[in-house]
Amino acid sequence: MRTLLTALAAFYLFFIPVLAQSATSCVPAPPGVVSWWPGEGAAVDAIDGNDGTLMGEAAFAAGIAGQAFSFDGMGAYVDIPGSSNIFFANDQPFTIEAWFKPESEAASFFILRNAAYGLRWQGSAGPLAFYNGNYHYSARTSWELNHWYHVALVDNGVDSVTLYIDGVLDKSDDGVLWNPNRFPCHGGDYCFALQLGGVYETQDVEYFMGKVDEVTLYDRALTGAEIQSIFAAGSQGNARRLIRTAMGFRLQMTVTMRTPQSTLALLRRVTGTMTTAMAPWMMVVTGLAMHPYPPAPICCWP
Numbered sequence: 001m002r003t004l005l006t007a008l009a010a011f012y013l014f015f016i017p018v019l020a021q022s023a024t025s026c027v028p029a030p031p032g033v034v035s036w037w038p039g040e041g042a043a044v045d046a047i048d049g050n051d052g053t054l055m056g057e058a059a060f061a062a063g064i065a066g067q068a069f070s071f072d073g074m075g076a077y078v079d080i081p082g083s084s085n086i087f088f089a090n091d092q093p094f095t096i097e098a099w100f101k102p103e104s105e106a107a108s109f110f111i112l113r114n115a116a117y118g119l120r121w122q123g124s125a126g127p128l129a130f131y132n133g134n135y136h137y138s139a140r141t142s143w144e145l146n147h148w149y150h151v152a153l154v155d156n157g158v159d160s161v162t163l164y165i166d167g168v169l170d171k172s173d174d175g176v177l178w179n180p181n182r183f184p185c186h187g188g189d190y191c192f193a194l195q196l197g198g199v200y201e202t203q204d205v206e207y208f209m210g211k212v213d214e215v216t217l218y219d220r221a222l223t224g225a226e227i228q229s230i231f232a233a234g235s236q237g238n239a240r241r242l243i244r245t246a247m248g249f250r251l252q253m254t255v256t257m258r259t260p261q262s263t264l265a266l267l268r269r270v271t272g273t274m275t276t277a278m279a280p281w282m283m284v285v286t287g288l289a290m291h292p293y294p295p296a297p298i299c300c301w302p
């Protein structure tokens with residue numbers, strides 16, 4: 001019998017990141033970005049590991065920058081597990097900003113929410129609710145369906161929660177009106193996830209119908225000028241796109257450790273016994289393949 005001692009040592013020899021760059025220049029993300037969900041065909045967090053899961057019929061469609069999350073108002077949402085870096089205690093400043101496009105008159109549906117912050121659509125003739133542990137309401141009460149809006153919720157962690165719409169200050173609830181009550185878990189029952197496009201909890205289920213794009217979370221209070229610049233870039237259609245895509249490959253080599261039959265036969269004749277420990281080895285490369293390497297997105301900013 002042909003003796004063939006084979007050990008497959010498949011290992012990643014190396015990978016070669018190849019960066020395909022566009023001519024568009026990129027600038028670093030503003031300081032304090034914790035997470036960013038650009039909605040480019042996946043619910044991944046382009047900044048760190050707070051990836052989401054598509055639930056129901058959640059999908060993607062044309063967005064304000066590239067693609068956006070598309071929600072049907074009937075069970076579609078994105079579920080992002082709770083994490084300490086996307087929750088903020090009452091004394092921690094934060095900003096969350098996003099684009100949304102309402103597509104239904106139906107009122108009272110969360111565009112996004114966790115236990116610390118939220119944005120709730122309440123119909124085209126009502127205020128937008130914004131949540132910092134307690135509910136606040138926009139001054140604006142008139143909205144168009146099928147229109148993109150930029151919204152930013154800023155809480156300074158001291159005495160003020162502010163809503164910006166399309167880069168313009170809409171409402172600021174200060175002092176006793178600030179009144180946050182943020183807690184990450186509901187008693188000992190469960191801890192809140194961040195959900196986009198709706199809320200699904202045991203005691204509360206509701207779904208937004210429309211698009212949501214470029215949801216971005218910061219661990220500081222952005223200034224009005226920063227929010228204005230984000231809105232301005234996005235309204236020109238070239239906001240934070242993944243302009244550069246890291247296309248990576250890794251080279252996989254399969255190595256076979258082989259003892260040729262002739263050598264074994266010779267050893268048997270000479271010694272009468274044979275153990276693998278005595279076998280002379282020959283290393284043969286039997287496979288070479290290139291595999292796509294899932295790249296970490298390279299994030300561009302206005």
Ligand SMILES: [Ca+2]
Binds near residue numbers: 040064066067213
């Ligand atoms: Ca997008």
